[in-house]
Amino acid sequence: MPNWRSVTAAAVLLVASGLMSVPAQPALASGAAPYVAPGAPAAAAARTNTDVHLFYYPWYGSPAVAGSYRHWQQGGHTPPNDIGADLYPKFGAYDSGDLAGAVSQHMRWIQQSGAGVIVFSWWGQGSYEDQLAAGVLDTAARFGIKVAWHLEPYPGRTAASTVADVNYINSRYGGSPAFYRDAAHGNRGAFYVFESLRITDWTALEQVKSSSIVLAQTTDTSKVAHFGGMYTYDAIAGATAPGWKGAADFCNANGLVWAPSVGPGYIDDRAVPGNTTPTLARNNGATYDTEWQNALSAANGGPPSWVSVTSFNEWHEGSVLEPASSAPPAGFGYQTFNGAYGKTGVAAETAYLDRTKYWVDQFTGTTTPPNPNLALGKPITASSSTPGFWQYYANDGNALSYWESANNAFPQTLTLDLGAPLTSVSKIVLTLPPSSSWGTRTQTLTVKANQTPGWPYATIVGSRDYTFNPATGNTVTITFPPTSVRGLQLYFTGNTGWPAAQISEFQVYRT
DSSP states (O other): OOOTTTHHHHHHHHHHHTSSOOOOOOOGGGSOOOOOOOSSOOOOOOOOEEEEEEEEOOOOBOTTTTSSOBSTTTTTOOTTTSOSSSBOBTTOSOOTTOIIIIIHHHHHHHHHHTEEEEEEEEOSTTSHHHHHHHHHHHHHHHTTOEEEEEEOOOTTOOHHHHHHHHHHHHHHHTTSTTBOOBGGGTTBEEEEETTGGGOSOOGGGGGGTTTEEEEEEOSOGGGOTTOSEEEOOOTTGGGTOTTHHHHHHHHHHTTOEEEOEEOSOBOOTTTTTTOOSSOBOOGGGHHHHHHHHHHHOGGGTOSOSOEEESOSSOGGGTOOOSOBOSSOOTTSOOBOOTTGGGOOGGGGGGHHHHHHHHHHHHHHTTTOOSSOOTTTTOOEEESOOOTTSOGGGGGSSOTTSOEEOOTTOOOEEEEEEOOSSOEEEEEEEEEOOOOTTSOOEEEEEEEEEESSTTSOOEEEEEEEEEEEOGGGTTEEEEEEEEEEESEEEEEEEEESSSSSOEESEEEEEEO
């Protein structure tokens, strides 16, 4: 989806060029038939969670299906090899109407991610996307995926036309087994309104409140009268979570849905030539982890009602989870997911789907052990880091990524802030990547702790040698009497395998 800086101009250009339809506003009276569920039985669904929603874009076209390319040429490009994106799809310049091919594979990938809902980008009654909606619903139903709706800012949209759109969608598609309704909020459908702040008076939404949860795109609680909830969409803002705590508290106090949006990164300088600001680097997955941590953190009002993810396949803005080719067409400067969560080549193509599954499980508690790792995602600092081997890799939940300090510069420290209140802990587990390519090594370190930020660290386990052996998983466990701490610090003075401190996972467990 074009960002707020370019959406108006982009919409005008798309309409002028015939790449986007201007919707007709009359609803079913225009002759559109209500959705009729297909007779084919639904395929068995993988375990997914309907509180995690992926923004989904059905606006792509190709000569083989649509008769010409659509959207891939944004920014003046010439598909199929040259497209308006900094990453290249594993599927190439596919067509959103290719139900048996691209769309079915999308649903398999979405199952793999653990998310249970797609938020379908919808540009009005009779639009290109509206014409594809029934087919996408049919395909989603086969895979047990549900469909919510992203109401886009087509020309002439008003509060009244939005109400007509909600009624139209409910009437036409509400019979689909894939139509999403939230049992926890009155079994109502979900409608995200992109750029809701363009319209100041949303009183008309009262007409659809009983049937539909309509979300405003904002954290400004003074702008959500008549809405059923709030979301943010902007994955750049997700890196710092501005206003999230206030929005979450307001929604909780008023019975509204809070659905903050997280994403893996952002870059759109090929779709919007010359636009290099803002850009949000993926940092091999660290950005995505930070945004999920922000969404789930109690400090930001978490956990929320839903987590919305920007995006499954907004290729123009580079925010995709959909697999990007590890071998894109040469000569166009495409990026890849190489290095994401320690994966390379073809294995990296699905890295963000797999990481989404990890965070879905954290959100739903399906993999939370009775004694969880308290260090996961907590603030972590180091005395130094070798570029590319940053300190946040030491508590990102990925044993393949690792922190490495500056070389030939002992002593070094790795410091973790568990936050308030004080926590009684008695075990630390340290790992290195579980690979035979990592030869056995011994690291010499001291464990220190404090109870107040900024205070000195006191030794709780004196300096000792710890051997990391790939034959036993490159894992070391350090136990000590139960100790109430705020911060924990590892103080390294040696490593027989490399002239630097190295840790892939710094795990902490309570008493």
